[in-house]
Amino acid sequence: MSQKIELTIDGREISAVPGQTILSAAEEAGVYIPRLCHLKGLTPHGSCRICTVLVNGRPQSACTQPVAPGMLVENDTPKVNGLRRNLLDMLFVEGNHFCMFCEKSGNCELQALAYRFGITAPKYPYMFPQRTLDASHPDILIERNRCILCGRCVRASQELDGKHAFDFIGRGAHKRLHVNAEARLADTDAAVEDRAVAACPVGSLLRKRVGYALPVGRRAYDHQPIGSEISAAAPQG
Amino acid sequence: MTPELESAVREICAAHDRDPLRLMDILRAVQQRCGSISSPIIARIAAELRIPRVRVESTATFYAFFTAQPTGRIVIRVCNDVIDELQGGQRVLAAFEQELGIRVGETTPDGLITLTETACIGMCDQAPAALVNDVVVTRLSTDRAREIVQALRANPDPKALVTRLGDGNNGHALVGAMVENNLRYAEPAYVFSPLARGVALSKAVAMSPAEIIRAVKVSRLRGRGGAGFPTGMKWEFARAAPGDRKFIVCNADEGEPGTFKDRVILTECPDRVFAGMTIAGYAIGAAEGVLYLRAEYAYLRAFLEDVLARRRAEGLLGQSVAGKAGFNFDIRIQMGAGAYICGEETALLNSCEGLRGDPRNRPPFPAQRGYLGCPTVVNNVETLCKVVKIIQDGPAAFAEHGSAGSSGTKLLSISGDCKRPGVYEVAFGVTLRHVLELCGAEDAAAVQVGGPSGQLVPRSQYDRKICYDDLATGGSVMVFGPQRDLVHVVRRYLDFFAEESCGYCTPCRVGTRLLIERLAHIQAGRGSPDDLAYLEELGQTIKLTSRCGLGQTAANPVLTSLKNFPEVWAGRVRARSNGHQPGFDLSTAVGAAELIVGRRSAHAHAAS
Numbered sequence: 001m002s003q004k005i006e007l008t009i010d011g012r013e014i015s016a017v018p019g020q021t022i023l024s025a026a027e028e029a030g031v032y033i034p035r036l037c038h039l040k041g042l043t044p045h046g047s048c049r050i051c052t053v054l055v056n057g058r059p060q061s062a063c064t065q066p067v068a069p070g071m072l073v074e075n076d077t078p079k080v081n082g083l084r085r086n087l088l089d090m091l092f093v094e095g096n097h098f099c100m101f102c103e104k105s106g107n108c109e110l111q112a113l114a115y116r117f118g119i120t121a122p123k124y125p126y127m128f129p130q131r132t133l134d135a136s137h138p139d140i141l142i143e144r145n146r147c148i149l150c151g152r153c154v155r156a157s158q159e160l161d162g163k164h165a166f167d168f169i170g171r172g173a174h175k176r177l178h179v180n181a182e183a184r185l186a187d188t189d190a191a192v193e194d195r196a197v198a199a200c201p202v203g204s205l206l207r208k209r210v211g212y213a214l215p216v217g218r219r220a221y222d223h224q225p226i227g228s229e230i231s232a233a234a235p236q237g
Numbered sequence: 238m239t240p241e242l243e244s245a246v247r248e249i250c251a252a253h254d255r256d257p258l259r260l261m262d263i264l265r266a267v268q269q270r271c272g273s274i275s276s277p278i279i280a281r282i283a284a285e286l287r288i289p290r291v292r293v294e295s296t297a298t299f300y301a302f303f304t305a306q307p308t309g310r311i312v313i314r315v316c317n318d319v320i321d322e323l324q325g326g327q328r329v330l331a332a333f334e335q336e337l338g339i340r341v342g343e344t345t346p347d348g349l350i351t352l353t354e355t356a357c358i359g360m361c362d363q364a365p366a367a368l369v370n371d372v373v374v375t376r377l378s379t380d381r382a383r384e385i386v387q388a389l390r391a392n393p394d395p396k397a398l399v400t401r402l403g404d405g406n407n408g409h410a411l412v413g414a415m416v417e418n419n420l421r422y423a424e425p426a427y428v429f430s431p432l433a434r435g436v437a438l439s440k441a442v443a444m445s446p447a448e449i450i451r452a453v454k455v456s457r458l459r460g461r462g463g464a465g466f467p468t469g470m471k472w473e474f475a476r477a478a479p480g481d482r483k484f485i486v487c488n489a490d491e492g493e494p495g496t497f498k499d500r501v502i503l504t505e506c507p508d509r510v511f512a513g514m515t516i517a518g519y520a521i522g523a524a525e526g527v528l529y530l531r532a533e534y535a536y537l538r539a540f541l542e543d544v545l546a547r548r549r550a551e552g553l554l555g556q557s558v559a560g561k562a563g564f565n566f567d568i569r570i571q572m573g574a575g576a577y578i579c580g581e582e583t584a585l586l587n588s589c590e591g592l593r594g595d596p597r598n599r600p601p602f603p604a605q606r607g608y609l610g611c612p613t614v615v616n617n618v619e620t621l622c623k624v625v626k627i628i629q630d631g632p633a634a635f636a637e638h639g640s641a642g643s644s645g646t647k648l649l650s651i652s653g654d655c656k657r658p659g660v661y662e663v664a665f666g667v668t669l670r671h672v673l674e675l676c677g678a679e680d681a682a683a684v685q686v687g688g689p690s691g692q693l694v695p696r697s698q699y700d701r702k703i704c705y706d707d708l709a710t711g712g713s714v715m716v717f718g719p720q721r722d723l724v725h726v727v728r729r730y731l732d733f734f735a736e737e738s739c740g741y742c743t744p745c746r747v748g749t750r751l752l753i754e755r756l757a758h759i760q761a762g763r764g765s766p767d768d769l770a771y772l773e774e775l776g777q778t779i780k781l782t783s784r785c786g787l788g789q790t791a792a793n794p795v796l797t798s799l800k801n802f803p804e805v806w807a808g809r810v811r812a813r814s815n816g817h818q819p820g821f822d823l824s825t826a827v828g829a830a831e832l833i834v835g836r837r838s839a840h841a842h843a844a845s
């Protein structure tokens with residue numbers, strides 16, 4: 001099973017193994033494909049669509065699309081990045097994001113992607129939804145205003161924690177994160193050390209009493225854009 | 238929760254073997270019996286099925302026909318698609334409100350009747366229409382709406398509303414509907430042609446599965462649901478896929494606004510649909526078939542079950558089908574619960590498994606891993622009918638009709654501003670102009686071909702052909718006369734998509750709402766030429782980045798009308814010479830502040 005698949009990303013030839021997704025093959029080759037709903041170790045979700053690439057001219061989500069021989073993948077191009085900017089804009093206006101006062105600031109993947117893409121203000125009008133906050137749990141806070149419905153907590157709870165503490169309810173505009181209880185997270189078996197809590201890319205699932213512990217300047221994306229560690233690992237020459 | 242309610246829920250769960258895969262059926266039964274799926278009921282179901290309660294809630298909150306709030310014994314669902322509206326649907330809705338003394342979404346104080354709106358119920362050829370529980374009422378007027386309310390108050394049995402019966406099998410004792418077939422034209426007749434029961438199936442089982450697949454491939458039959466995938470190739474994939482258990486699923490969830498051909502097929506030729514499923518089952522090596530029937534067509538269910546029972550008795554289903562030793566095949570009906578997205582094949586499969594109707598990531602495709610993870614072929618109702626005819630008459634007879642890339646015939650559901658709305662069977666390659674002549678719509682100003690996800694075609698393009706390579710369509714043809722406001726039509730289509738989006742992916746969930754927001758600006762007279770470029774770019778983003786067909790086509794009403802009707806849009810926006818942003822209404826923006834201070838802003842009102 002060691003047969004190799006050759007494909008091209010932005011003109012660079014990379015090799016992959018059968019069954020691998022475009023995103024993971026790219027990552028191994030040191031090519032960063034931006035993503036939000038995808039987290040290594042979880043079943044790919046394909047919901048945020050930030051990892052959209054053009055494969056032989058057709059849009060695909062890189063996190064779910066398996067590699068195939070001879071694929072021509074466009075990733076870091078003005079057209080693709082324009083689409084991603086628009087998707088990021090949509091996520092910002094859909095919720096109530098307040099980066100400067102969010103305790104996830106500097107560690108937030110949504111914010112970090114906005115920086116990477118040079119977004120200072122979204123071009124779409126804010127929707128200002130009415131969303132609820134759940135502070136019932138002694139150690140975990142759910143701030144739905146910042147939830148981007150990526151489902152990382154939902155999958156991590158099921159696939160890594162062996163629980164089913166979270167799931168989505170409602171559809172379309174009414175879709176929202178819910179807990180495995182009538183209303184309160186406190187009534188579920190969720191625990192602060194659950195991988196689900198750490199899986200949240202934004203400030204929606206938060207550990208209580210650790211916010212702002214690390215000063216600005218020492219947070220994850222303060223010095224290098226998100227994804228830098230992947231591109232830094234690119235083979236030289 | 239009362240002990241009676243609790244035991245009712247227990248009973249329903251037990252009757253479905255406490256099987257989580259049958260959650261849709263359980264929720265439907267609970268909704269019907271208890272009037273709602275409340276939080277305590279969700280907890281009870283979860284406990285009975287031994288699954289997390291949030292998993293039950295996830296499914297229960299996805300479908301439009303399930304409600305958390307108690308509904309009345311009778312639910313009136315008034316169809317709100319644009320065709321119904323153009324025929325007076327809004328006035329009918331207002332008459333219902335007035336006569337009931339409640340607003341849409343409310344229940345009468347006596348708990349008898351709930352009034353609500355619903356997406357296309359497949360009756361555009363006899364609009365405006367509504368569902369009263371499962372009973373279809375058509376050709377409504379304000380007077381008729383009032384009569385219906387009075388009749389229900391006198392006798393709360395919706396079945397009593399049926400005062401006349403429709404044509405054909407609509408008059409069958411097990412259907413008993415006032416629905417009309419409006420079968421207008423069938424030449425060459427492939428679906429609505431006489432066909433002796435069991436003949437094609439006997440012929441099929443005398444062939445080998447490979448021969449059947451070859452015949453279907455030679456016929457060049459492509460899926461009639463809209464996507465147009467070659468049927469024979471799909472069957473071949475499923476046949477070749479590893480696995481002992483395989484499924485045939487018939488997609489009878491036609492929710493595309495303006496589509497109703499499957500309704501007529503299911504009413505008039507259910508045997509042909511089931512024969513098609515059986516032949517498909519034989520071809521791919523499946524023993525089980527599922528007909529996924531949309532909730533709006535629940536009035537056909539007893540009739541279809543009866544047809545299935547008769548076929549079992551005749552040896553056309555069950556063990557050794559049509560006398561073929563070793564070929565066992567049976568079909569069950571899975572009901573939906575009000576979700577357009579479940580017409581997407583992978584969403585449909587999730588729904589069959591008792592899950593939310595979110596589409597799945599592809600690959601794997603259903604032919605590899607479908608229902609319950611097994612190789613599954615999902616075919617449209619019309620496609621399966623065509624298979625029967627292909628097997629009976631041979632593929633050459635089928636392929637001689639139609640055009641090069643699109644063989645055979647297509648059923649069109651035609652509605653809107655035409656003299657003869659209804660179902661038409663035409664050969665592929667026919668011009669839109671000819672179709673408009675057939676239905677009596679020579680003065681049409683615009684035609685939406687392929688439903689909201691298709692294209693809005695202008696008069697200058699009526700010589701285009703209906704086929705996969707030009708004007709592709711699952712069957713919906715909606716005609717708009719010169720008096721119609723196309724921007725309004727586009728708006729209503731977008732409202733539909735935003736309402737029916739599953740919400741899984743960002744562009745569809747958020748983008749459709751952003752399109753509506755900007756469209757509303759333009760409709761309010763505050764649009765500038767920049768807004769048209771904005772709509773175009775936003776629409777392209779939604780189209781290119783959405784995960785499934787719903788999102789990928791949701792912007793089409795905007796995009797195709799911008800392209801084909803630039804003059805309509807140009808007439809709705811204007812550039813401002815004073816440098817003001819037309820999208821920003823200063824006087825409205827300061828309105829609340831003015832109220833608080835009790836003074837009008839001179840600047841705000843000078844500007845407007």
